[in-house]
Every structure is written in C-alpha cells, then in structure tokens.
Amino acid sequence: MSKARHEEDFSLEALRSGDRAEFARLVDKYSPFVYRLGLKMLNSPQDAEDVLQETFIKAYRHLQGFDGRALISTWLYRIATNEALMLLRKKHPDTISVNEPWENEHEDQEPLQIVDWCCLPEGELMSEEARESLDRAVDSLPASLRVIFLLREIEGLSTRETAEVLNLSEAAVKTRLSRARLKLREDLSSYFGERLEAYEHGTR
Amino acid sequence: MNMEHGENCRHLLASLSDYVDGDLGDELCQEIERHLDGCDNCRIVIDTLRKTIYLYHVSATPPSVPDDVRQRLYHRLELEAFLRKGGS
Numbered sequence: 688m689s690k691a692r693h694e695e696d697f698s699l700e701a702l703r704s705g706d707r708a709e710f711a712r713l714v715d716k717y718s719p720f721v722y723r724l725g726l727k728m729l730n731s732p733q734d735a736e737d738v739l740q741e742t743f744i745k746a747y748r749h750l751q752g753f754d755g756r757a758l759i760s761t762w763l764y765r766i767a768t769n770e771a772l773m774l775l776r777k778k779h780p781d782t783i784s785v786n787e788p789w790e791n792e793h794e795d796q797e798p799l800q801i802v803d804w805c806c807l808p809e810g811e812l813m814s815e816e817a818r819e820s821l822d823r824a825v826d827s828l829p830a831s832l833r834v835i836f837l838l839r840e841i842e843g844l845s846t847r848e849t850a851e852v853l854n855l856s857e858a859a860v861k862t863r864l865s866r867a868r869l870k871l872r873e874d875l876s877s878y879f880g881e882r883l884e885a886y887e888h889g890t891r
Numbered sequence: 892m893n894m895e896h897g898e899n900c901r902h903l904l905a906s907l908s909d910y911v912d913g914d915l916g917d918e919l920c921q922e923i924e925r926h927l928d929g930c931d932n933c934r935i936v937i938d939t940l941r942k943t944i945y946l947y948h949v950s951a952t953p954p955s956v957p958d959d960v961r962q963r964l965y966h967r968l969e970l971e972a973f974l975r976k977g978g979s
Contacts, residue, residue: 707970707972707973708973710968710970711965711970711972711973714964714965714968714970715973718956718961718964719953719954719955719956720954722954722955722956722960723952723954723955732957732960736960736963736964739956739960739964740963740964740967740968743964743968744967744968747968797901797904798904798932798936800939801932801935801936802935802939803935803938803939804939804942805938805939805942812942812946813946813949813950817946818950821946821947821950825947840944840947840948840951841947841951861908861909864908865905865907865908865909868908868940868943868944869904869907869908869940871943871947872936872939872940872943875939875943875946876939
C-alpha cells in the first residue's frame, strides 16, 4: 500500500494549468489517505470531513506554487496535517504546537509495565475490544506525538518524509516516534496485562 | 510490577525504537543483545514494543472515504463530472 502511494504518475504541468480531470485523479487517489489521517487525528468524522475538504481546496489553490521538489503526497500530507492541527488547536487551545521544542526532549519515560502479554492468543490480541483499546491509546497521545505516529506507522511515510511534512529534523521525528511507541506500549500493557490475568485464570 | 532500572537499561531505552527498526549499527546492536541475554525486563519491553507496533500495523483500517463524504467533497470541489470515474 505504501508503495502504491508512492507511485506518482501525475502530470504536474496539467495540474498546474488547472486541468480538472487530472485534479480529479489526484483527489481520487489521495482522498482516502487524507480522510483516514483526519479521522485518526481528530477522532470525529465531521472534523475529518472538514480536513479533507479544506486540504483539497487549498491544494487546488496552491498547485501553481508547488515546485515538485517534494513528492506530491508529501505536499498533500503537509497541508492535511496543518489543517488537522489547526482544527485541534481551535478546539483545544492548550494543544502544543508540533514545532515547539519539548521541555524534556531527551528524557524518556521509563517503562513501568513489565508484563509479557505477547503470548496471548490472536483472538484476544485482535478482538474488537482490543482494537478499541488501541484506538484509545492513540487518542490519548499528545497531538505532537500522535501525528508522528500516524504518519510513520499508519500512513507508512519514511522518517525523512515525516520530517518534511512537519518541518522537523529527522532526529526529532525519531525521538518523538520512540516516545509515542513507548507510551502506546505502556497503555497496551495495562490493557493486555489485565486480559492476560483473566485468560490465565480462565484456562487454569 | 516496577522495573528495576540499571544504568544499562536506561541507556538502552533511548535506542529501543531504532533497535526494533533495525536502524542501529552492528556494534550497538550486539551491545543491546548482550544486555538482553541477562535482563528479562528489557527483553519483555522489547518484545511487547514489537508486538505493539505489529498490532497497529495489522489492525490499521484501509484508507477509504465513505460514499456520502466523497460526494460532498466532489461537490465542494466542483468535480461532480468526475464522480463516476474511479470510485472507492
């Protein structure tokens, strides 16, 4: 899927000159990715739809200024993440900007949950309840970590592409991805730790 | 249960994410693997970290746009003429 996303067979010339058919192809190809990102960032179908519409309206307006140095998907992700973060800040004014340096940038939270839940059966790991728990854990990440986790792990962007999208250094992307992953591991360990206890109790 | 953090465990923490991605040099990798041989807690952290990432990958919803959302998008962009083509 990530490979399919990278196949960029659009005519920049046609896009820049306002060719509607070519623009429709662009919308058709990338709207599902933009919508998914919006949904996971904002956890609201209405907000995700707003992000989707605004992204392509802005893209159309600014296509002439797109110089083609970045992949067009990277450029669209940049517009989409800006829209999503702007909407988040409007709703939660205390949201930290992605570009603000972190207070404890070099201090990792030490792992507290040491439970080996890897051995749980697939049915437990992939249950509807487990999936909800995965979603909740992502929702509870600060926006500045969530966006990086989503771009890297769900949208499949490389570290470099993610850095380009967010205008951050690759080192900052790596540090924050590491934090996001460790935080998610903590949350999942709480959930699956309980499931493991129940499971072992039930099979004893 | 709390992890009893040794200096080595703390040192490892900063490299964990790169380690599971296979982004570390041989020397650092070997250092970590030597540590893991003797540290069950770190072994569990690494295993559950890998499993966490794996679960997010396999449970990711495929990208799609609901039909009504797609129609409103094409309408807003004045692209209705192209709605039939492609489709999701």
